[in-house]
Amino acid sequence: MPDQIQQSYEFRAEIQQLLHILVHSLYTDREIFLRELISNASDALSRVQFEMLTNQDVLDIDAELAVHIAFDPDAKTLTVSDSGIGMTQAEMIENLGTIAHSGAAAFLKQLTQEKRPLTEVIGRFGVGFYAAFMVADRIQVISRSYRPDAEAAQWSSTGDNQYTVGLAARRSRGTDVILHLKEDAVEFLTAWRLEQIIKKHSDFVAFPIYLQDKVANQRTPLWRRAPREVSAEEYDTFYQQLTLDFEKPLLHLHYVADAPVDIHAVLFVPRTREKGMLGLRKDFGLKLYSSHVLIQEYNKDLLPNHFRFVEGVLDSEDIPLNVSRETVQNNRLLAQIQKALTGRLVKELASLATEKPDDYRIFWQEFGGFIKEGVATDLVGKDSLLPLLRFHSTQAAAADAWVSLPAYVERMPSEQKEIYYILGEDLTSVQRSPHLDPLKQRNIEVLTLVETVDSFMMVALREFDGKPLKNVDSADLDLPPLPEKADEPAREPVADANFNRLVSRFVEILGDRVQEVRASKALSTSPCRLVSPEGAMNQEMQRVYKLLDQPFDAPKKVLELNRSHPLVQDLAFLAAADRQPDLVRLEIEQLYESALLQEGIHPNPAAMVAGIQELLARAAHATRRAETDAD
Numbered sequence: 248m249p250d251q252i253q254q255s256y257e258f259r260a261e262i263q264q265l266l267h268i269l270v271h272s273l274y275t276d277r278e279i280f281l282r283e284l285i286s287n288a289s290d291a292l293s294r295v296q297f298e299m300l301t302n303q304d305v306l307d308i309d310a311e312l313a314v315h316i317a318f319d320p321d322a323k324t325l326t327v328s329d330s331g332i333g334m335t336q337a338e339m340i341e342n343l344g345t346i347a348h349s350g351a352a353a354f355l356k357q358l359t360q361e362k363r364p365l366t367e368v369i370g371r372f373g374v375g376f377y378a379a380f381m382v383a384d385r386i387q388v389i390s391r392s393y394r395p396d397a398e399a400a401q402w403s404s405t406g407d408n409q410y411t412v413g414l415a416a417r418r419s420r421g422t423d424v425i426l427h428l429k430e431d432a433v434e435f436l437t438a439w440r441l442e443q444i445i446k447k448h449s450d451f452v453a454f455p456i457y458l459q460d461k462v463a464n465q466r467t468p469l470w471r472r473a474p475r476e477v478s479a480e481e482y483d484t485f486y487q488q489l490t491l492d493f494e495k496p497l498l499h500l501h502y503v504a505d506a507p508v509d510i511h512a513v514l515f516v517p518r519t520r521e522k523g524m525l526g527l528r529k530d531f532g533l534k535l536y537s538s539h540v541l542i543q544e545y546n547k548d549l550l551p552n553h554f555r556f557v558e559g560v561l562d563s564e565d566i567p568l569n570v571s572r573e574t575v576q577n578n579r580l581l582a583q584i585q586k587a588l589t590g591r592l593v594k595e596l597a598s599l600a601t602e603k604p605d606d607y608r609i610f611w612q613e614f615g616g617f618i619k620e621g622v623a624t625d626l627v628g629k630d631s632l633l634p635l636l637r638f639h640s641t642q643a644a645a646a647d648a649w650v651s652l653p654a655y656v657e658r659m660p661s662e663q664k665e666i667y668y669i670l671g672e673d674l675t676s677v678q679r680s681p682h683l684d685p686l687k688q689r690n691i692e693v694l695t696l697v698e699t700v701d702s703f704m705m706v707a708l709r710e711f712d713g714k715p716l717k718n719v720d721s722a723d724l725d726l727p728p729l730p731e732k733a734d735e736p737a738r739e740p741v742a743d744a745n746f747n748r749l750v751s752r753f754v755e756i757l758g759d760r761v762q763e764v765r766a767s768k769a770l771s772t773s774p775c776r777l778v779s780p781e782g783a784m785n786q787e788m789q790r791v792y793k794l795l796d797q798p799f800d801a802p803k804k805v806l807e808l809n810r811s812h813p814l815v816q817d818l819a820f821l822a823a824a825d826r827q828p829d830l831v832r833l834e835i836e837q838l839y840e841s842a843l844l845q846e847g848i849h850p851n852p853a854a855m856v857a858g859i860q861e862l863l864a865r866a867a868h869a870t871r872r873a874e875t876d877a878d
């Protein structure tokens with residue numbers, strides 16, 4: 248094409264910056280440019296394949312869907328061609344230059360501020376094409392759109408601030424990307440080197456990749472092969488090529504079924520939740536194929552939402568080929584597939600727990616929150632998730648110690664009828680809660696729940712194995728009787744008259760902040776606690792409201808006092824004799840506020856400091872007086 252009908256354009260500022268980095272730096276992993284070009288070619292092929300299902304009017308309807316890679320050592324060119332969807336001039340400007348690429352800024356940030364290796368992030372932000380400027384000092388793109396009436400177009404740039412776009416002569420559908428390689432990049436002009444790169448990064452691309460007319464990648468998609476014929480390494484490589492994760496997956500699952508629905512699926516659980524940040528995939532969801540054709544890149548209906556950390560591919564002949572992306576959602580078959588797939592996944596996770604407990608621990612630490620979310624939100628699938636749950640407890644308190652519900656039930660004493668749990672802010676403070684007193688005395692295990700999602704989960708999780716789950720803050724725990732303790736005589740409780748006087752003082756001072764003040768039957772080492780009155784909104788719901796920032800009336804609680812606690816005894820003495828009323832008032836306020844704090848419902852904990860300092864001052868002063876008197 249004559250040069251005069253080529254028109255010049257400026258790259259967007261971020262792209263200019265990006266190109267500057269790519270052109271002027273030396274990267275050891277620059278071979279990944281080929282992965283990016285092949286990935287673009289494969290996307291273009293998937294898109295035209297999909298177009299052919301729904302649209303009769305496609306240029307070259309019979310052309311083979313394939314990638315061709317050719318090189319010319321004399322001309323120092325490397326060409327990646329595809330028979331994909333192609334681009335018009337306008338699309339070239341939009342996709343390779345001025346308009347698109349909002350991801351470039353995010354990409355630059357990862358690269359410069361977070362110091363992530365370029366080759367790890369380049370595929371992630373819609374800028375993979377430009378990776379080719381690491382090895383080429385000029386790139387030409389010649390393309391013809393699949394629309395029969397579109398004209399062929401060309402794009403060209405040397406990687407400075409400009410590019411040109413104009414008409415071209417190309418008769419067939421698809422795109423050639425021609426790289427004029429830099430002097431130091433001639434290594435990419437040999438067949439064995441290119442083949443090595445294709446195997447390493449693009450082996451599982453779903454279309455044939457011809458290298459100088461010889462197919463260089465796997466012909467049968469991995470998920471369509473028999474599971475016993477696929478090696479562990481192949482699964483790992485497939486996963487890494489699918490996600491660009493540098494680590495191997497924690498778990499793979501290859502599921503093949505023909506009834507009631509045809510399913511060929513390969514699913515992976517990554518090793519870390521973080522990987523999503525760096526992976527190639529821009530969204531979550533499974534790749535959905537129907538008879539080898541990619542129907543959807545990120546399908547979210549094949550697994551319940553709480554399994555969104557799972558990566559993989561599903562291919563089914565039963566999904567109609569002419570389905571459009573919108574109607575996939577309403578497909579009844581998908582519901583059936585989802586059910587089968589989820590069942591298998593849950594089973595696989597359960598056997599991971601028994602067969603590889605260390606791996607399961609990693610799984611739980613990374614993804615346990617998703618399982619809890621599933622219990623909270625999936626009314627139908629909830630029960631199957633329960634055995635996957637892991638908890639810290641009063642007997643599994645260390646950060647890496649966990650108990651499952653079946654294991655808890657297994658080691659319950661035979662008189663115990665309920666499963667106990669406590670909600671708190673963190674593992675250390677929850678262990679000190681006064682609610683644990685009666686359970687510690689009876690040596691009963693209590694599950695300790697301290698994550699945000701726990702409150703949501705416990706609203707839905709009311710029973711396991713026929714045993715109710717009970718929050719230990721309830722006043723009506725059905726506890727086994729206490730074993731007699733002969734050695735340690737119980738402390739005398741406060742006499743009725745004094746205790747009643749103290750209760751009146753509490754009521755006077757706390758007013759309608761509490762519903763009732765009464766003696767506790769449960770407490771042993773703590774002076775007091777707040778319990779929910781029977782029938783009130785439970786603590787889980789309160790916490791959920793608090794987390795959602797929803798207004799709710801903090802329900803009034805019952806304050807229980809331990810009649811045998813020295814502090815309560817001394818206060819009762821002072822109250823009965825009506826001595827030191829100011830001190831008694833201050834202590835009652837502080838006791839109430841510390842109980843709120845222990846429940847995790849104190850509206851403003853810092854406000855307690857003034858009262859604490861006042862008490863400290865009084866204690867120091869009284870002690871000093873006593874000391875001087877003694878002298």
Ligand code: ADP
Pocket residue numbers: 283287288290291329331332333334342343370371372373374375376377422
């Ligand atoms: P991404 O692939 O993440 O979108 P790239 O920088 O790799 O980002 O490519 C930018 C865009 O250029 C693609 O989204 C696509 O629209 C277009 N493109 C690149 N290569 C091809 C090709 N071989 N055929 C058709 N379009 C292409």
Ligand code: MG
Pocket residue numbers: 283286287373374375376
């Ligand atoms: Mg790309």
